[in-house]
Amino acid sequence: MRPTQLASRALRAFRRLGPKGFFGLLITNLRLVASGRYREHSHAYDRAFDQRHGVDTAGTVNLEEMDVPEELRGRAVRYEAxxxxxxxxxxxxxxxxxxxxxxxxxxxxxxxxxxxxxxxxxxxxxxxxxxxxxxxxxxxxxxxxxxxxxxxxxxxxxxxxxxxxxxxxxxxxxxxxxxxxxxxxxxxxxxxxxxxxxxxxxxxxxxxxxxxxxxxxxxxxxxxxxxxxxxxxxxxxxxxxxxxxxxxxxxxxxx
Ligand SMILES: C[S@@+](CC[C@H](N)C(=O)[O-])C[C@H]1O[C@@H](n2cnc3c(N)ncnc32)[C@H](O)[C@@H]1O
CATH class of the missing domain: 3.40.50.150 (Vaccinia Virus protein VP39)
Incomplete structure (x- = not known):
């Protein structure tokens, strides 16, 4: 990915997630890069499908961010398309x-x-x-x-x-x-x-x-x-x- 693409993707994520969400995403990605597992996970942030169809399905949503009953939160898996x-x-x-x-x-x-x-x-x-x-x-x-x-x-x-x-x-x-x-x-x-x-x-x-x-x-x-x-x-x-x-x-x- 070119630096300009990376910058505009980061800006879009910042607008969408706000400072706290963006910081969380940054940490997650840095961890994945450091462990050499970024490529395996990057499909979750791949917007090709969304751009082709004008929808918004990419990204992840962690369990703590969800508005779900506590007894089910502990049994759920976070969102990832x-x-x-x-x-x-x-x-x-x-x-x-x-x-x-x-x-x-x-x-x-x-x-x-x-x-x-x-x-x-x-x-x-x-x-x-x-x-x-x-x-x-x-x-x-x-x-x-x-x-x-x-x-x-x-x-x-x-x-x-x-x-x-x-x-x-x-x-x-x-x-x-x-x-x-x-x-x-x-x-x-x-x-x-x-x-x-x-x-x-x-x-x-x-x-x-x-x-x-x-x-x-x-x-x-x-x-x-x-x-x-x-x-x-x-x-x-x-x-x-x-x-x-x-x-x-x-x-x-x-x-
Ligand atoms: C890994 S995501 C899969 C998303 C989607 N199926 C896809 O493949 O693009 C798992 C989803 O299951 C949802 N989930 C977890 N527990 C659930 C429950 N008890 N009832 C309904 N949805 C649940 C989560 O909120 C999350 O959106």
Missing amino acids: VDPDFFAHVLGRASIGDRSRYLFIDLGSGKGRALLLAAQSGFRRVVGVELDPHLDAAARRNIGVFRWEHRQTEFEQVNGDATAYPFPATPTVLFLNNPFDELLIGKVLDNVESVHRGSATDFVLLYLHSNHERMMRLRPGWSEVDSGTFRSRRKFYAIFRWEPRSDGQGATAGR
């Missing part, structure tokens, strides 16, 4: 036929980048659930801007706890980009299973930065479709499909 190339890679590895027949749900949707990417990728019904009201408001603004390009997509944005989201019995792609801890992931899976138990409706989980994938592997009824890394060891993922085998039936409808 998904890398669009990582998103495309993982979606491409899931064997999903006609995406327009699937509901795409992002639990912990942040500023909504994954929702916009899902609309671009052919999903026609897209739902985001975000706990923090400021991030939720940002997602609504981004969807509003983006809607002009993707009028055929139906967006729904919910402000609340993801574990309260009532899954409909419809072919679904659930997207989890490391939103919260193992306990809450387990609750979400309980909710999925209670709706999809005994049904032949396809349900696919795309789990990025899959810290709790071991728990998924031990959970009856879920088959691993794929897992691996993308470009760096830090971007790891796992894909699972709800395929209860107790009755010998696989999930096939909707594919």
Whole structure:
């Protein structure tokens, strides 16, 4: 990056974050540079997607800055938008036929980048659930801007706890980009299973930065479709499909 670009980026960040937020960002970046990990993390501040679509999804929001109940703060992961190339890679590895027949749900949707990417990728019904009201408001603004390009997509944005989201019995792609801890992931899976138990409706989980994938592997009824890394060891993922085998039936409808 040229010095003039760096200066204007810094100025923009200062205007957006104010002195305190800017100082925090500076310290974070200096730490990453010093540890040699800046390149791995820099996608979080990459504005290429935002500039292309006139939206604001880049950057990070730490848990202390969020307006969320204390009991959920301790279980949450800070906001950081998904890398669009990582998103495309993982979606491409899931064997999903006609995406327009699937509901795409992002639990912990942040500023909504994954929702916009899902609309671009052919999903026609897209739902985001975000706990923090400021991030939720940002997602609504981004969807509003983006809607002009993707009028055929139906967006729904919910402000609340993801574990309260009532899954409909419809072919679904659930997207989890490391939103919260193992306990809450387990609750979400309980909710999925209670709706999809005994049904032949396809349900696919795309789990990025899959810290709790071991728990998924031990959970009856879920088959691993794929897992691996993308470009760096830090971007790891796992894909699972709800395929209860107790009755010998696989999930096939909707594919
Ligand atoms: C790593 S970010 C992922 C953002 C987005 N999914 C993306 O990929 O661009 C995790 C998000 O999960 C949200 N989150 C954490 N706990 C939550 C909960 N219980 N319910 C809903 N959202 C939650 C955080 O506020 C944060 O925005």
